[in-house]
Amino acid sequence: MRPRDECVAVIPGTGGPAEFGVAVVGAGAAGLLAALAARGAVGTDGRPREAPLAAPRVLLLDSMERPGRKILVSGGGRCNVTNASVSERDFVTSSNPVIARSVLREFPPEAIRTLLETLGVPLRVEPGGKVFPAEGYRARHVLDALLRAVREAGVETLFGHEVRTVERDERSSSFRIDTSILARRLVVATGGKSLPETGSRGFGLAVAARFGHTVVEPRPALVPMRCDPPFDLAGVTTPAILTVREHRGGKVRARVAGSLLFTHRGVSGPAALDASLHRGRLASQGLDPHVEADFWTLTEPNGPWASYRGHPKPPGVCLPEAPPPVSAGKIERFLVERSVGSTCSLGSLLEERFARRFVHALVPAASTPLAGLSRAMRHAAVQVLTSLDLRVRGDEGFRKAEATSGGALLEELDRKTLESRIVPGLHFCGEVVDVAGRLGGFNFQWAWASGAVAGRGASGA
Ligand SMILES: Cc1cc2nc3c(=O)[nH]c(=O)nc-3n(C[C@H](O)[C@H](O)[C@H](O)COP(=O)(O)OP(=O)(O)OC[C@H]3O[C@@H](n4cnc5c(N)ncnc54)[C@H](O)[C@@H]3O)c2cc1C
Numbered sequence: 001m002r003p004r005d006e007c008v009a010v011i012p013g014t015g016g017p018a019e020f021g022v023a024v025v026g027a028g029a030a031g032l033l034a035a036l037a038a039r040g041a042v043g044t045d046g047r048p049r050e051a052p053l054a055a056p057r058v059l060l061l062d063s064m065e066r067p068g069r070k071i072l073v074s075g076g077g078r079c080n081v082t083n084a085s086v087s088e089r090d091f092v093t094s095s096n097p098v099i100a101r102s103v104l105r106e107f108p109p110e111a112i113r114t115l116l117e118t119l120g121v122p123l124r125v126e127p128g129g130k131v132f133p134a135e136g137y138r139a140r141h142v143l144d145a146l147l148r149a150v151r152e153a154g155v156e157t158l159f160g161h162e163v164r165t166v167e168r169d170e171r172s173s174s175f176r177i178d179t180s181i182l183a184r185r186l187v188v189a190t191g192g193k194s195l196p197e198t199g200s201r202g203f204g205l206a207v208a209a210r211f212g213h214t215v216v217e218p219r220p221a222l223v224p225m226r227c228d229p230p231f232d233l234a235g236v237t238t239p240a241i242l243t244v245r246e247h248r249g250g251k252v253r254a255r256v257a258g259s260l261l262f263t264h265r266g267v268s269g270p271a272a273l274d275a276s277l278h279r280g281r282l283a284s285q286g287l288d289p290h291v292e293a294d295f296w297t298l299t300e301p302n303g304p305w306a307s308y309r310g311h312p313k314p315p316g317v318c319l320p321e322a323p324p325p326v327s328a329g330k331i332e333r334f335l336v337e338r339s340v341g342s343t344c345s346l347g348s349l350l351e352e353r354f355a356r357r358f359v360h361a362l363v364p365a366a367s368t369p370l371a372g373l374s375r376a377m378r379h380a381a382v383q384v385l386t387s388l389d390l391r392v393r394g395d396e397g398f399r400k401a402e403a404t405s406g407g408a409l410l411e412e413l414d415r416k417t418l419e420s421r422i423v424p425g426l427h428f429c430g431e432v433v434d435v436a437g438r439l440g441g442f443n444f445q446w447a448w449a450s451g452a453v454a455g456r457g458a459s460g461a
Contacts, residue, residue, distance in 0.1 A: 019057075025061050107449040116145060195399070200404075222402035246289060257305055410434055
């Protein structure tokens with residue numbers, strides 16, 4: 001075991017176990033906030049403050065020599081740190097969403113913005129409410145600022161140490177970590193299972209299960225979907241609204257809008273990633289979810305989703321109550337009206353709205369003159385444009401996923417402290433908990449908020 005930072009004296013050379021008030025396992029977004037909060041070094045408004053003299057001794061452990069790798073790779077190295085507007089409806093959970101709302105309110109987006117800006121990372125809000133570091137600043141500035149704050153708060157760190165065992169020592173009411181470290185309270189912030197090379201391999205999920213917690217089956221989320229489309233559109237990007245149903249023709253569970261990228265193996269891009277969040281959850285409930293694409297609605301100048309046009313990356317809206325796409329009947333009427341006195345083909349009309357390759361690979365009768373379209377041909381073309389079955393048959397798995405859905409059930413955690421209702425002194429935060437957000441900074445917001453709540457709870461403040 002190697003102590004890392006120069007300011008750290010972790011394990012005493014006395015042969016006796018090191019004893020801490022709080023041990024935080026995992027130094028990702030959630031663990032960094034938990035460590036700061038456990039030292040009392042951040043207020044509920046996000047303002048950094050001096051750790052009080054009575055603050056507990058806090059140890060932050062991570063298996064990586066350089067932790068926080070997900071922060072570094074996030075947002076293409078720019079780190080979409082949060083969103084200007086966050087509610088529990090931006091997340092998917094099998095737990096009670098009211099508990100997620102309570103946690104999110106304890107440390108809202110303004111708090112993390114205040115913290116980062118006070119630590120010297122200016123931020124700016126981009127279309128869709130996404131909050132990024134301002135020009136000239138990147139993800140590494142976010143991580144460096146937080147690591148510096150953690151050190152200045154007197155948190156002791158042990159990086160490059162993979163925790164293998166966690167036992168409850170009933171005699172001392174403490175947790176024994178890898179036999180040599182004792183902590184009165186333990187915060188599990190080890191992430192989910194996505195992008196395992198960043199260090200998150202599901203350790204915390206196993207800890208939760210071993211201590212008697214219900215763990216909702218972890219699933220890859222925000223992940224490209226594999227599908228079997230009867231056309232070749234690899235490389236084509238187009239705006240789309242994806243509808244996720246419980247099964248073919250079944251109840252609508254989510255609608256998401258954004259840009260859709262066809263790949264050789266399926267679909268990717270913001271719309272596909274957001275849809276995968278819902279599809280994965282439904283699949284884990286034993287359903288056979290169905291994903292269909294509407295390509296028309298976002299191209300309507302004054303259509304019901306017009307507010308999502310014009311952004312280079314429209315926000316991925318995933319609201320079951322979002323307006324439905326434009327009806328097939330309305331589009332058919334539009335085609336009939338345009339066919340009067342027209343010699344142009346269906347294809348050339350559609351090329352005004354869609355990429356040529358998209359039109360000719362996908363739309364039946366594209367080369368037929370509008371005026372010569374039979375009702376059946378028109379109907380078939382409109383079906384393709386409004387409700388194409390993407391024939392999704394799976395996803396690209398944890399290696400390509402940006403998040404993990406599922407995890408420790410919220411109902412078994414105290415909403416004010418995220419302390420286990422089963423094992424006193426054990427707290428969970430971040431992606432190890434059964435909460436997964438859509439694209440747009442929501443997953444970090446959950447990590448910051450739940451980390452702050454768990455850390456504060458563990459400090460006894
Ligand atoms: C490519 C990519 C891009 C993303 N972009 C964004 C974005 O722009 N905005 C956004 O909101 N979200 C984004 N996300 C999601 C976001 O990064 C995660 O939701 C968030 O980082 C989760 O934080 P966490 O602290 O819970 O877990 P993690 O960041 O996974 O941290 C867990 C830490 O625990 C450590 N650990 C695990 N097991 C052990 C063990 N046994 N012993 C010691 N240490 C251990 C790991 O090394 C790791 O450092 C992105 C994710 C990916 C993969």
